[in-house]
Amino acid sequence: MYSLILKNIARHVQLTAEEETYFTSLLVAKRVRKKQFLIVAGEECRYEYFVNKGCLKQYYLDDKGQEHILSFAPEEWWISDMYGFINQQPALTTIEALEDTEVFAIEKSKFEELVQQIPCIERFFRIILQRALVSHQRRIIESMSLGSAGRYKNFVQQYPSLEQRLSQRQIAFYLGVTPESLSRMKAGLVKSH
Amino acid sequence: MYSLILKNIARHVQLTAEEETYFTSLLVAKRVRKKQFLIVAGEECRYEYFVNKGCLKQYYLDDKGQEHILSFAPEEWWISDMYGFINQQPALTTIEALEDTEVFAIEKSKFEELVQQIPCIERFFRIILQRALVSHQRRIIESMSLGSAGRYKNFVQQYPSLEQRLSQRQIAFYLGVTPESLSRMKAGLVKSH
């Protein structure tokens, strides 16, 4: 049951058997069906989630009701509304299942206790935050330096399996273009090989 | 000499006097004059920096030679080319002084030692990484959901002092528009109050 999440942690730090047991004792398994919500913008967000199976999307709804996807979270991703989680404020984003999904949730106070108790876990989260930051920086740079075709190509290259798994519409919302534009863009790419 | 950086850390965690001494012993003070570089894209990046005085910019130069500013770093900011720093790879970005600037540098191996030795410091970096992540997410959301006028307004609101301190050209490169467009945009804003 916990093999994937323990493997995920073992990528960066080593836990003893007791630490693993303590860690998993804080997790709560949860299932969300396709189109259901894990976090809704405006509501409080007390959990951080690890995706064990399935796929989620995290998005922001603007004042015109347009959806802007901040990230997809397939297996092995950690996700939360970080703003709401750390500040104990209403979430800014919504997290919704794109498929029937299974997550492990860790409640904020348990999380704080955990990182206090086990320095290795604190290190683990520091490391994955560093990596997340790099990927966000990369995304910002891409949004400024590339046109939509370049952003799409990078997406396909970086996440080939997601490109298969997701609808073109979802990818468009992630890239920051309309589905119509993405459709046209792909037609254009084929012509030029 | 170290009062600002210690105050910065004390915002999130408490260090003992000995820990403070140990911490500051790992720092190396460095001065960079306006227009000089702290990190150059393509070169290795072994340090993380804290700005004690002055102001830096971190930017990416695209294949057309256009500059895209990822962040400004005035006093009390931590900055590095995170990609290069954590992966021991050539830096992707360049960090340049916008004013005569004074930083404290911490070398990667010392940094690793530091966070191993002092769990509080590891916690500190986890916390500031969380906050950095939130601000990057916010920036991504803004770039997708707002036009250039909205992004400019938010920038002025969020960093009023930077707006004074920086040239309009630098702000344009941060917002992801041309200096010409920003100039026109501001002229337009004045008309509509």
Add this chain to the structure above:
DNA sequence: CGTCTATTTGAATGTACTCAAAAGCGGTGG
């Protein structure tokens, strides 16, 4: 004062958007 850079303004261009409609695809119930 003179030079260099930043800012403003103008005109033409281009990329992606909106709105609208048609075509394709998948799932459900008769």
Add this chain to the structure above:
DNA sequence: CCACCGCTTTTGAGTACATTCAAATAGACG
């Protein structure tokens, strides 16, 4: 099994916004 429904994808036409290139003006610094 087929017909229908809802949603996604494609295509079209017109539009909006920001860009490029160019030139003029203004400011900063030695």
